[in-house]
Amino acid sequence: MKLLYTIGMDFLVVVRDVAPVLMVVLFFQFVVLRQRLPNTKLIIIGFISTVVGLYLFLIGLDMGIFPIGEAMAEKFSHPDKWLWTIIFAFCIGYSTTMAEPALLAVAQKAEEISSGALPSFYLRNAVAVGVAIGLSLGVYRIFSGDPLWIYILAGYVVTIILTFMAPREIVPIAYDSGGVTTSTITVPLVAALGIGLASNIPGRNPLIDGFGLIAFASVFPMVSVLSYAIAIKHINRRREVK
Amino acid sequence: MKNLFYLLYKSFLDVAPLICVIFFFQLVVIGEPFPETLKLIAGLALVIFGLFLFMRGLEMGFFPLGESMAYSFASKGNIWWLMFFAAAIGYATTIAEPALIAIANKAEVITGGRLASFSIRNAVAVGVAAGIAVGTLRIVLGHPIHYYIISGYVIVMIITIFAPGEIIGLAYDLGGVTTSTVTVPLVTALGVGLAGSISGRNPMVDGFGLIAFASLTPMITVMGYGLIVL
Numbered sequence: 001m002k003l004l005y006t007i008g009m010d011f012l013v014v015v016r017d018v019a020p021v022l023m024v025v026l027f028f029q030f031v032v033l034r035q036r037l038p039n040t041k042l043i044i045i046g047f048i049s050t051v052v053g054l055y056l057f058l059i060g061l062d063m064g065i066f067p068i069g070e071a072m073a074e075k076f077s078h079p080d081k082w083l084w085t086i087i088f089a090f091c092i093g094y095s096t097t098m099a100e101p102a103l104l105a106v107a108q109k110a111e112e113i114s115s116g117a118l119p120s121f122y123l124r125n126a127v128a129v130g131v132a133i134g135l136s137l138g139v140y141r142i143f144s145g146d147p148l149w150i151y152i153l154a155g156y157v158v159t160i161i162l163t164f165m166a167p168r169e170i171v172p173i174a175y176d177s178g179g180v181t182t183s184t185i186t187v188p189l190v191a192a193l194g195i196g197l198a199s200n201i202p203g204r205n206p207l208i209d210g211f212g213l214i215a216f217a218s219v220f221p222m223v224s225v226l227s228y229a230i231a232i233k234h235i236n237r238r239r240e241v242k
Numbered sequence: 243m244k245n246l247f248y249l250l251y252k253s254f255l256d257v258a259p260l261i262c263v264i265f266f267f268q269l270v271v272i273g274e275p276f277p278e279t280l281k282l283i284a285g286l287a288l289v290i291f292g293l294f295l296f297m298r299g300l301e302m303g304f305f306p307l308g309e310s311m312a313y314s315f316a317s318k319g320n321i322w323w324l325m326f327f328a329a330a331i332g333y334a335t336t337i338a339e340p341a342l343i344a345i346a347n348k349a350e351v352i353t354g355g356r357l358a359s360f361s362i363r364n365a366v367a368v369g370v371a372a373g374i375a376v377g378t379l380r381i382v383l384g385h386p387i388h389y390y391i392i393s394g395y396v397i398v399m400i401i402t403i404f405a406p407g408e409i410i411g412l413a414y415d416l417g418g419v420t421t422s423t424v425t426v427p428l429v430t431a432l433g434v435g436l437a438g439s440i441s442g443r444n445p446m447v448d449g450f451g452l453i454a455f456a457s458l459t460p461m462i463t464v465m466g467y468g469l470i471v472l
Contacts, residue, residue: 013340017424020334025307025428028327033314039306046303053295054423056288064285065264068276072267088267095259099289101296102426104256106453108297109305109430113445128259148411149402156395163388169444172387172451176430179457184423185260187341195348205408215414218457 003063010058018051054184057101061185070192077196082143086136089193093135093217096185097128103180110173118173123225127177130224131217135190138216142197142204148212155219162226170229177225178218190214253294261286300427308431309438316439321382328378328432332371332456335425337363342416349412356472357409365467366416369460374429377455381436384443387451394458401465409468417461421453429453 029037037043069092076088097103107120107127134155141151163171194213198204268276276282315324336342342363350359380390402410421429429452437449 016338016340017335017422020338021331021424021428024327024330024334025311028323028330029311032323032327033311033318035314037307037310043303043307046299046301047307048299048303049295050299050303050424050427053292053297053299055292057292057296060285060288060290060292062285064282064289065260067278068264068268068282072264072272075272084271088271091263091267095263098259099257099293101293102421102423104293104297105300105304105423105427106430106450108300109427109434110446110450113434113449148414149399152414153399156399160388160392160395163392168386169446172447172449172454175387175391175454176450176452179417179421179453180426191345209411212411212414215411215417218417 006062007059010055010062013058014051014055017054054101058184065185066188069189073189073193074196077193077200079143079201085143085197086139089135089139090132092189092193093132093186094128096189097131097181097217097221098124100181100185102184103127103177106173106176106180114169118170122228123173123177126225126228127181127221130177130221131181131186133224134216134218134220135213137220138213139193139197141216142194142201142209142213145204145209148209148215152215152219155216155223159219159222159226162223162230166226166229167233170226174222174225174229178222181217181221186217187214190217249298250290250294253290253297256293257286257290296423304427305431308428309435312432312435313439316436321379324382324436325375325378328429328452329371329375331425331429331432332374333367335422336367336370336460339422341422342366345412345416353408357412357468361467361471362412362416362464365463366460369463370421370456372463373455373457373459374452376459377433377452378436380451380455381433381443381448382440384440384448387454391451391454391458394455394462398458398461398465401462401469405465405468406472409465409472413461413464413468416464417457421456426453429456 029035072088073092076085078085103124104120107123110118110123111120137151141148163174166174190213194209198209268274311327315327343359346359346362346366349357349362376390380387405413430450433452434445434449437443437445437447443449
C-alpha cells in the first residue's frame with residue numbers, strides 16, 4: 001500500500017515537473033514562433049522516453065536507495081562518529097553526483113559540442129569530486145559551528161581567481177556544473193544528513209546550520225572543474241614542449 | 243541491438259559508484275544486512291533502466307527541441323520574445339519544483355510561519371526567471387560570462403551582510419535546488435542552439451552558463467525577501 005502511494009506520488013511529481021515546461025514550449029511554438037518543428041514524431045517519442053525514464057528513475061530511488069540512504073544519513077549524523085560522518089558525506093557526494101541525470105545531460109552536450117575534447121566521464125568526475133569535497137567541508141562546518149558565509153565566500157574567491165587562469169571555453173560549463181549537481185538524488189540525502197546533524201548536535205539550529213550543505217555542493221564543483229581544466233592545460237603544454 | 247546493451251551498460255556504470263557506497267556502508271561499516279534486499283535490487287534496476295530511457299530521450303526529444311526553438315527565435319530576430327520565453331521557462335518550472343516546495347514548506351514550519359512557503363517559492367521563481375533572461379541576453383550580446391557571475395557574487399555577498407542570519411543558509415541552498423532535471427537539458431540546448439545560430443558566437447564559450455545564472459539570482463531575490471519580511 002505504501003509502495004502504491006509512493007508510485008502515485010512520484011507520478012504527480014513528474015507531471016508537476018513536466019507540465020509547466022510543456023505548456024510554455026507549446027505556447028511559444030504555436031502562438032509566437034508558428035514554425036513547424038523538424039521531426040515532430042521523433043521529438044515526441046524522445047520527450048515521452050525522457051519523462052517515463054525520469055519517472056522510473058524516481059520510483060527506483062524511492063524503492064531502493066532513499067530508505068537506506070536516509071537511514072544511513074541518520075545513523076551517521078552523530079557527533080561521536082564525526083570521522084565516519086565526513087567520510088560518508090564524501091562518498092555520498094561523489095556517488096550521487098555521478099548518477100545525477102541533469103549533470104549527465106549537460107556533460108553529454110559538452111562532450112558533443114567540444115567534439116570529444118571534454119569527455120563526459122572526466123567532466124562528471126571533476127564535478128563529483130567537487131561535490132564530495134564540498135559536502136565533507138560542509139559537514140565539518142556543522143561540527144565546528146563556523147559561520148556559513150565565510151566558507152562560501154572563500155569558495156567564490158577561489159572560483160574567481162581560477163576563472164582568470166582557466167581556458168575560457170571551460171568557464172561557462174564550470175559555472176553551470178555548480179547548479180546542476182544538486183537535484184534529484186543528491187538533495188534529499190544531503191538534506192537528511194544536514195538536518196539530522198543539526199538536530200543531534202546541541203546548540204545548532206536546523207534552520208541556520210541544517211540548510212547550507214547544498215550550497216557547499218554548488219560552490220565546490222566550480223573550483224574542481226576549473227582546477228581540472230587548468231591541470232589539463234598545463235599537462236598539454238608540457239607535452240608540446242617535449 | 244548491441245548498441246542498446248552498451249547504452250544500458252553505460253547507465254549501469256553511472257549508478258555503480260552509488261551501489262558500491264551503499265553496499266560498503268551498510269555491510270562493512272554498519273555491519274548489518276539490508277532490511278529489504280528484494281526491494282533494493284528492484285529499485286536499483288528501475289534506476290538504471292530509467293536513466294537509460296532518460297538519456298535516450300534527451301538525444302531524440304529535448305536537445306533537438308531546444309535547439310530548433312533557439313534557431314527559430316534567432317531567425318525571427320526578436321530578442322524580447324526570446325527573453326520572455328526564457329523567463330517563462332524559468333518561472334514556470336521553478337514555482338512547481340518539488341525540491342523547492344519541500345524546502346520552502348520546511349522553512350515555513352521552522353520559522354513558525356514568519357516565512358511563507360508560497361512567497362519563498364515566488365521569490366525563487368522570479369529569481370530564476372530574471373537569471374535565465376539575463377543569461378540569454380548575454381549569449382546574444384556575446385559578453386564574457388565571468389563579469390556577470392562575479393558581479394552577481396558581489397551582490398550576494400553585500401546582501402548577506404545585511405540579511406537576517408536565518409535566511410542566509412536557506413537562500414544559499416535554494417540557489418542550488420532550483421534547476422530541475424527536466425529544465426536543465428532544455429535550457430542547455432536552448433543556450434547552445436542560440437549560440438550556434440548567431441554568427442560570431444561559439445557554442446562552447448557562449449552557449450553554456452544559463453544554469454549558472456539560474457542558480458545565482460535566486461539567492462539575491464530570497465535574501466531580498468528575507469530583508470523585507472524578517
